[in-house]
Amino acid sequence: DAGVTQSPTHLIKTRGQQVTLRCSPISGHKSVSWYQQVLGQGPQFIFQYYEKEERGRGNFPDRFSARQFPNYSSELNVNALLLGDSALYLCASTLYLATDTQYFGPGTRLTVL
Amino acid sequence: AQSVTQLGSHVSVSEGALVLLRCNYSSSVPPYLFWYVQYPNQGLQLLLKYTSAATLVKGINGFEAEFKKSETSFHLTKPSAHMSDAAEYFCAVSAGQGGSEKLVFGKGTKLTVNP
Numbered sequence: 001d002a003g004v005t006q007s008p009t010h011l012i013k014t015r016g017q018q019v020t021l022r023c024s025p026i027s028g029h030k031s032v033s034w035y036q037q038v039l040g041q042g043p044q045f046i047f048q049y050y051e052k053e054e055r056g057r058g059n060f061p062d063r064f065s066a067r068q069f070p071n072y073s074s075e076l077n078v079n080a081l082l083l084g085d086s087a088l089y090l091c092a093s094t095l096y097l098a099t100d101t102q103y104f105g106p107g108t109r110l111t112v113l
Numbered sequence: 114a115q116s117v118t119q120l121g122s123h124v125s126v127s128e129g130a131l132v133l134l135r136c137n138y139s140s141s142v143p144p145y146l147f148w149y150v151q152y153p154n155q156g157l158q159l160l161l162k163y164t165s166a167a168t169l170v171k172g173i174n175g176f177e178a179e180f181k182k183s184e185t186s187f188h189l190t191k192p193s194a195h196m197s198d199a200a201e202y203f204c205a206v207s208a209g210q211g212g213s214e215k216l217v218f219g220k221g222t223k224l225t226v227n228p
Contacts, residue, residue, distance in 0.1 A: 004156075033215065042117075042203050042218030043157070056215050090156055092216075102216060104149075104157040 002027065004093050004105035012111045013081050021076045021108045025093030031055075032074040033102060034066060035090040043090055049074055050096075078110075086112045115140045115206045119219035127227050132176075132191040134222045136204035139185065146187045147205040147216065148178055157203065163187060174198070199226045 005024045013019050025032050031050040035043035048056035049068035068074045072093075078085055088109050092102035120135040138144055145164050149157040161172025168180045178189045187204060201223045205216040 035216075040220075042205075042220050043216070045215040045217070048215060058215065092157075101159060101162060103159070106156040109154075 004091055004103055006089075006091050006105040006108050008108060009106070010109045010111075012113065014113050015081055015083060017081050017112075018077065018079045019081060019110060021078075021089050021091075021110070023074045023076070023091030023093075023105060025072050025074070025091075026103055029093035029095050029103075030072055031094045031096060032068055032072065033092045033094075034074070034076050035092065036060075037088040037090055037107070038084075039087070046076070081112045083112050086110060115144065115217045117204050117206050117217060117219040119202075119204050119222050121222055122220065123223050123225065125225040125227060126194045128196055129193050132189070132194045132198065132224065134189040134202050134204075134224065136178075136187045136189065136219060137185050138187060138204070138206045140206055145207045146178075146180065147207070148172065148176070148187075148189050149203045149205060149218075151201045151203065151221075153200075160189070160202075194224075194226045196226050196228065199224055 007022045033048040034046040037043040045058040046060050047066045052068045063079045066076045088107040090107045091105045094102050116139045118137045147162045148160040150160050151157050160176050161170045163170050163180045171177045176191045201221045203221045204219045207214050207216050
């Protein structure tokens with residue numbers, strides 16, 4: 001069975017641009033979460049979606065937004081990119097909200113120049 | 114609020130030696146605790162999780178961790194290190210029913226295994 005997939009693998013943008021990252025959860029999983037992992041740090045929670053509704057938001061500016069589609073895939077959008085947005089963006093899926101274990105994808109490496 | 118502190122950003126052991134990676138947590142409610150491993154240029158892989166069923170938790174690849182409420186600790190151990198264990202390890206805490214709520218991660222411990 002396919003795990004969590006993310007695209008693209010790598011992305012290079014310049015300051016001020018906008019970026020969209022994509023995530024497909026494990027088949028049958030209904031919840032998707034997004035994390036940002038800056039080099040040398042642990043992942044930080046950005047968003048959680050369940051059944052297309054936002055269920056949690058971390059301490060990130062409004063430049064960050066996300067959505068979940070009817071097929072449970074998700075997009076993370078970041079506007080007005082800053083150098084500090086350079087990071088590995090991880091997507092995790094769970095079957096339901098109240099079940100255990102978040103399964104992570106390989107991540108998208110975003111570099112902002 | 115939940116938080117995790119991983120003691121030691123780098124740990125180096127010899128092949129065949131004991132691996133001990135330390136994690137202390139803070140939580141206002143009974144916590145769910147996790148250890149994840151990250152190999153270079155990859156995502157996170159779950160090693161093991163504590164969900165209040167048993168204090169000694171066995172995971173994949175020979176790793177285990179013991180939940181000690183009195184010490185607010187959840188240290189990860191492996192009796193004999195292999196070269197393939199070289200990676201970064203993250204401890205995480207969740208206040209959710211089963212860990213599907215947001216995870217709060219520590220800063221990670223990079224494990225080096227010397228031949």
